[in-house]
Amino acid sequence: MTGHGPEDRSDEELLDAIADLWEELDPPPDDLAEGVLARIETNDLDAELLTLVEWDKELAGVRSVTMLRAPDEVGTWSLEYLGPGFRVQVRISRSQRQARLDGWVVPAQPMTVFLTSVGKNSSTVETRVGESGRFEFPVTPTGACRLTFVSDPSSSRPLVTPPFWI
Amino acid sequence: MITFSDVPSSEHGALPDSRSGARWSASAAAFTAWRAGDPDALEELVRLISPTLWQVVRATGVDRATAEDVVQNTWLALVDHADSVTNPMAVAGWLCTTARRDAWRVSKKIKREMATDDDVLGSALPSVAGPEDGLVLAEDKVVLRRCLARIDARCQALLRMLAAGPRPEYAEVSAALQMPVGSIGPTRARCLEKLRTELVSQGAS
Numbered sequence: 001m002t003g004h005g006p007e008d009r010s011d012e013e014l015l016d017a018i019a020d021l022w023e024e025l026d027p028p029p030d031d032l033a034e035g036v037l038a039r040i041e042t043n044d045l046d047a048e049l050l051t052l053v054e055w056d057k058e059l060a061g062v063r064s065v066t067m068l069r070a071p072d073e074v075g076t077w078s079l080e081y082l083g084p085g086f087r088v089q090v091r092i093s094r095s096q097r098q099a100r101l102d103g104w105v106v107p108a109q110p111m112t113v114f115l116t117s118v119g120k121n122s123s124t125v126e127t128r129v130g131e132s133g134r135f136e137f138p139v140t141p142t143g144a145c146r147l148t149f150v151s152d153p154s155s156s157r158p159l160v161t162p163p164f165w166i
Numbered sequence: 167m168i169t170f171s172d173v174p175s176s177e178h179g180a181l182p183d184s185r186s187g188a189r190w191s192a193s194a195a196a197f198t199a200w201r202a203g204d205p206d207a208l209e210e211l212v213r214l215i216s217p218t219l220w221q222v223v224r225a226t227g228v229d230r231a232t233a234e235d236v237v238q239n240t241w242l243a244l245v246d247h248a249d250s251v252t253n254p255m256a257v258a259g260w261l262c263t264t265a266r267r268d269a270w271r272v273s274k275k276i277k278r279e280m281a282t283d284d285d286v287l288g289s290a291l292p293s294v295a296g297p298e299d300g301l302v303l304a305e306d307k308v309v310l311r312r313c314l315a316r317i318d319a320r321c322q323a324l325l326r327m328l329a330a331g332p333r334p335e336y337a338e339v340s341a342a343l344q345m346p347v348g349s350i351g352p353t354r355a356r357c358l359e360k361l362r363t364e365l366v367s368q369g370a371s
Contacts, residue, residue: 006365011358018314018329019221021307028220029230032237033213039238040208040245 054080108133117141194254225330226269313364321357
């Protein structure tokens with residue numbers, strides 16, 4: 001035997017090859033970093049993170065529930081988030097030029113809702129929850145966004161959704 | 167290009183392997199920028215190192231959802247304890263060590279709760295649950311995978327763990343696999359030898 005058979009490969013080369021193999025066999029979710037960034041941000045806010053419990057199954061590219069990517073085309077889709085004693089349904093409609101968001105919190109309660117785009121040029125719009133529990137943002141930011149709910153009076157920690165895509 | 171020979175191994179115990187060199191220097195630069203007040207640098211650091219943390223954590227045998235949690239908690243730990251990383255070149259090693267320890271702690275807890283008598287970590291090839299269906303591997307990887315699957319599960323688990331991210335210290339592996347520290351070196355050598363034998367018999371190059 002001469003030269004470069006497997007018996008000549010060093011331990012380190014073999015371990016590197018094993019690491020390369022596992023990187024292919026077991027890649028992380030595409031949105032691993034987004035999930036991390038959302039957790040860091042939520043931690044900074046000292047808020048209660050809501051959990052996504054329902055979403056339109058046709059939403060494209062859903063690999064984990066941390067970060068939902070909406071389809072690129074126009075349309076309407078729904079999300080539902082759950083927290084301790086709190087549920088919110090969200091409906092997003094997107095046309096060519098802009099998007100709107102309608103929501104409904106259960107139980108209905110006086111709250112201020114903030115819709116914030118996540119990222120470098122972050123912007124926030126706010127509205128109030130009506131007596132029926134409904135709220136609306138006729139025009140929304142686009143891209144990765146999150147909703148924050150603050151009770152009036154703000155007795156408890158704010159509730160915040162993981163980022164979702166508009 | 168920064169060389170790694172001047173990184174004090176005593177600080178965190180994990181030195182970068184040759185594969186991660188460029189990522190390690192970039193992570194040091196991003197960490198330094200973040201600490202100097204550039205908030206975007208943290209995002210860069212997260213994107214750079216999270217894939218490595220994923221491999222380190224999954225190598226301990228935890229499921230994918232748990233692995234995501236562990237990776238997230240590791241970053242929260244860095245945000246809370248950034249002061250304890252005094253050498254920027256050590257940040258990637260610090261993250262990997264923190265992630266590995268947390269993953270082992272969690273996987274022990276899960277195993278206790280499931281009350282299995284299985285001492286083999288879940289990272290052995292036949293039981294892998296992950297998005298590998300439909301994956302097309304290069305020929306050399308197909309052979310390596312086949313050969314790995316032919317050695318015992320404990321060897322597979324040990325080799326995956328030793329291979330992921332910066333090479334872990336034996337003391338850490340010892341605690342996770344409940345093997346005496348002194349036997350890890352010989353076991354590693356024995357496992358690699360078994361793998362070499364399989365590769366030779368498969369005619370690998």
